[in-house]
Amino acid sequence: MTKRALITGITGQDGSYLAEFLLDEGYEVVGMVRRSSTVTFERIAHLQDRIGTVHGDLLDQASLIDLLRTYRPTEVYNLAAQSFVQTSFGQPVLTGEITALGVTRLLDAIRIVDPDIRFYQASSSEMFGKVHEVPQNEDTPFHPRSPYGVAKVYGHWITVNYRESYGLHASSGMLFNHESPRRGLEFVTRKISHGAARIKLGLDRELRLGNLEAHRDWGFAGDYVKAMWMMLQQETPDDYVVAAGRTHSVREFCNVAFGHLGLNWEDHVVVDEQFFRPAEVDLLVGDATKARTVLGWKDSTTFEELVVMMVDADMDLLSGKLRPIS
Numbered sequence: 117m118t119k120r121a122l123i124t125g126i127t128g129q130d131g132s133y134l135a136e137f138l139l140d141e142g143y144e145v146v147g148m149v150r151r152s153s154t155v156t157f158e159r160i161a162h163l164q165d166r167i168g169t170v171h172g173d174l175l176d177q178a179s180l181i182d183l184l185r186t187y188r189p190t191e192v193y194n195l196a197a198q199s200f201v202q203t204s205f206g207q208p209v210l211t212g213e214i215t216a217l218g219v220t221r222l223l224d225a226i227r228i229v230d231p232d233i234r235f236y237q238a239s240s241s242e243m244f245g246k247v248h249e250v251p252q253n254e255d256t257p258f259h260p261r262s263p264y265g266v267a268k269v270y271g272h273w274i275t276v277n278y279r280e281s282y283g284l285h286a287s288s289g290m291l292f293n294h295e296s297p298r299r300g301l302e303f304v305t306r307k308i309s310h311g312a313a314r315i316k317l318g319l320d321r322e323l324r325l326g327n328l329e330a331h332r333d334w335g336f337a338g339d340y341v342k343a344m345w346m347m348l349q350q351e352t353p354d355d356y357v358v359a360a361g362r363t364h365s366v367r368e369f370c371n372v373a374f375g376h377l378g379l380n381w382e383d384h385v386v387v388d389e390q391f392f393r394p395a396e397v398d399l400l401v402g403d404a405t406k407a408r409t410v411l412g413w414k415d416s417t418t419f420e421e422l423v424v425m426m427v428d429a430d431m432d433l434l435s436g437k438l439r440p441i442s
């Protein structure tokens with residue numbers, strides 16, 4: 117039987133890595149993209165002759181039903197979301213429509229068109245928020261700290277609900293922060309790697325950041341998308357934490373990134389109140405024992421390797437040594 121995967125959010129960081137991985141596994145890959153006035157295919161440009169794209173939007177139920185009927189995927193990976201926490205404070209309703217209700221629209225489309233489709237929901241460590249225990253695992257209570265985190269809790273529970281109500285093979289991956297050279301420029305890791313490279317090349321003098329004390333469990337996105345696929349290969353759907361199991365502060369990230377370029381981060385980083393959040397998630401560190409033992413998932417990248425990979429890629433990008441995405 118042809119293995120055909122539909123990826124929502126294929127133009128995003130994870131979508132591009134997952135598409136590469138599934139193509140290597142022999143899948144036909146179709147990506148759902150939304151209409152925009154400019155092309156947003158930068159991350160998948162190198163895959164364009166190997167994947168299909170179809171227009172649709174998590175805000176538009178009919179488009180989801182239509183594309184499932186047309187493409188008949190065997191697996192659906194729901195990676196689309198308004199995924200930036202800071203934006204969710206300014207646009208809480210839009211975030212809820214896409215990141216929360218969008219999951220129901222897609223699950224219901226699956227229930228109507230083909231309940232045998234296997235479904236992956238991109239849940240988040242932001243659901244743990246103001247953490248009730250350290251480290252966080254599948255049983256840790258949720259306490260989200262942003263409209264984004266709240267929307268993800270809804271997305272998680274509606275996934276569990278469709279599994280329990282309709283018997284769908286629906287799994288939720290509670291992924292901790294994962295980064296790469298393809299990370300959006302607004303997220304702190306890429307902001308630092310790009311900012312440090314600009315300073316090294318004389319394009320900027322300072323980098324303005326918010327809370328340097330926040331701690332995150334950062335891993336490499338290329339490793340994390342494999343866990344998504346592994347969840348859908350299990351006989352039984354379930355929920356898994358996926359994390360590196362180590363935590364570092366934003367300050368430490370700056371130290372390694374600037375240090376790699378022979379710079380002292382304290383000479384360049386300026387703390388700016390505009391990047392602080394109304395409520396912060398202070399400390400995240402995940403316990404991925406279940407994913408490691410049940411799925412056999414493992415990661416391959418240390419914190420230092422991740423930072424250096426991102427800084428080197430931004431140096432190449434900014435100095436004109438454009439490399440094809442790999």
Ligand code: NAP
Nearest residue numbers: 125127128129130173174195196197199238240291293294
């Ligand atoms: P990302 O780079 O921000 O990509 C988000 C994707 O969603 C983009 O392709 C975007 O399309 C699409 N999208 C946004 N609104 C949409 C809508 N209304 N209809 C259809 N598509 C829409 O995010 P990411 O880092 O790859 O993360 C992938 C998923 O994992 C997201 O759900 C995120 O919340 C979740 N997650 C991420 C992390 C992490 O550390 N990266 C951790 C846990 C969970 P455009 O290109 O058109 O904007």
Ligand code: F7E
Nearest residue numbers: 199201240241242292293302303304305325326327330391
């Ligand atoms: O912030 C602090 C900020 O925006 C990380 C998304 O993929 O991961 C991501 O959410 C930390 C926060 O990611 C700046 O306050 C300091 O404590 O890179 P971020 P995030 O909020 O952790 C989770 C798992 C997801 O699910 C999300 O989709 O860094 N911070 N100064 C800053 N953050 C930003 N963006 N910009 C700063 O200047």
